[in-house]
Amino acid sequence: MGFFSTTGGLVYHWRALRFRKNEWAPFRQKVSTFLDAWNPPEKELLILGPSGGHTLPSDFLERFDQVTLSDPDPLARIVFRRNHFDVKTKWLKEDLIFKDGIYAPTLLQTYLTQHPKTAVLFSNMLGQLGLVHSDLEALKNWFEALKPTLDQHSWASYHDLFSLDAGSNFPREIKGDVTKSLWDWASKRGLPVEIVDHGTSELFSNPPAPEAFVWHLSRRRVHIVGTFSHRRDFASPV
């Protein structure tokens, strides 16, 4: 991956610089509340897709003795350090998702078996994978294969469900059924709109996501973000 990519990179960092403190503030607050509620008991955290940590709260990250990060964006570690100076970080060189361009569940399974006491956060990256590798069936199979190993850890995800050019008048909140809300909004608007399905709805269809966040990524672009969290029961053996 170079400095420009469909899932992050220079354009994303530039947008963060421009919008993080204003347009992104309500979304960042929701992510912070979501992570506080998750509150994993582990002292180590693995973050997949941290980028520069633009949507991650420092106070949440500082709770961990070590935060391990994996992101192919070459700028991610410099920007992350600038945003979260006091977080104890370790960057992985290896990709934990793909091997030779193919989804490879054994990569993350092996890492988690070697690090039984780590919590895992998919930080707005599962919805990007379909942009890198368009086979959504392969994404689903990869995730299904991972779930039993993930469930032995605390793990959480916030991830793009849908995105669209909706403009700044799009509602700040969506309650209830996301697809229906989008359909109702598009019907009232009366103009055609292209909605990108990020392929994550089915990954979390059972149980459905409790609440979807609305992220005004720019003045035009809106992302609808789903969440999931699981807290490991430390009474059960490792």
Ligand SMILES: C[S@@+](CC[C@H](N)C(=O)[O-])C[C@H]1O[C@@H](n2cnc3c(N)ncnc32)[C@H](O)[C@@H]1O
């Ligand atoms: C929308 S950005 C994440 C935003 C970030 N969590 C934040 O707080 O600003 C998606 C990230 O996923 C990363 N990504 C893409 N493929 C990845 C992979 N195979 N492993 C880890 N991260 C990946 C991209 O480089 C990008 O930084």
